[in-house]
Amino acid sequence: MKIQKIKIDHIPALLYGEKSETLILAVHGSHSSKIDDCIWILAEEATKQGCQVLSFDLPRHGERVYEEAPCMVQKCVEELKSVLQYAKGLAKQISLFGCSMGAYFSLLAFAAEPLEKAWFLSPVTDMEPIIRNIMGFCGITEKELEALGTVENPIETLYWDDYQYVKAHPIDAWNPPTHILRGETDTLCEKAYVTAFAERFGCILEEQPGGEHWFHTTEELEYFRNWLKKRL
Known part of the structure; x- marks a missing residue:
């Protein structure tokens, strides 16, 4: 898998795969980075299908961990919008992957954008x-x-x-066809809120039995990979 290290303005980012007309913008969660396990798995599976993946570090994460400015919601939303504009220069069709807080920032930033599809892992929806x-x-x-x-x-x-x-x-608008995967025992993103979001916006919601908020065990990551294979 080809990996290219780039910067979008001052933001460290990675491009996975060969140039393509289809690109998935991947947004990591809190206490994570652009090379999170779930993003790596996404890149492996998406590039097999000829899709390019773009991931980047949020403020105070990854290569930006020593920045002084805190990682605040409005700042992240502004950065996501800038990264999406960059992505539009790379591909005609843009889809989205968001994990945990990354999903929430994306919901705020991209509600009015004509994204092709979206996949959320353990999303914060409220x-x-x-x-x-x-x-x-x-x-x-x-x-x-x-x-x-x-x-x-x-x-x-x-x-x-x-x-x-x-x-x-x-969050009062969300249009892309969206698939959601959450862990059955996720106590951070309570089921009632995720279910309400899925029902309101017609998302397809799946739960991993016994899964937690943070997909990190061998079993959780394998479940996530198989979910992607079915849903990409």
Whole structure:
């Protein structure tokens, strides 16, 4: 599999496969990078079908881990839009793969884009309840988060500005034919929210029995690979 290291403005990125009229833009999740196991598997399977894959590092991830600016929702959305414009210069048909938070950023950034297809792994489809759950874990109220601005914690750093942005930008449109895979025991992205999203926008939802949020075991990754083979 051919792999080309590039930069999109200042953003480190990788192109997997030969140039093609079809390209999948892959967006990784939190605490991950452009070479995440799930993206590597996606690239292996997609390039076999003559499709090119483009992945990149979100702020404070991968090669950008030492950046000072935090990884905040609005910044990620802006970067995704820039990366998509670059992708449009490479291929006529653009599809999307999003993992966890990468799926959520994509929902915000690409709602109005004419994407061919989308595949989501363990997607965050509603960020507000997750933020509220983390606030509960930290034992803080909405007013306290506003006063503090930023709250570090073992799960995910909370930002008041992120919380306000998320509340002001609900996911109210999504058009591409979409396949979703989640783990049966995923406690981060609660089933009720993912199911509601799938039903609202006509997505095909599949669960891996016993699977978790983070697909990382041999069994989980093999299930993911077989799911891709069926759905690509």
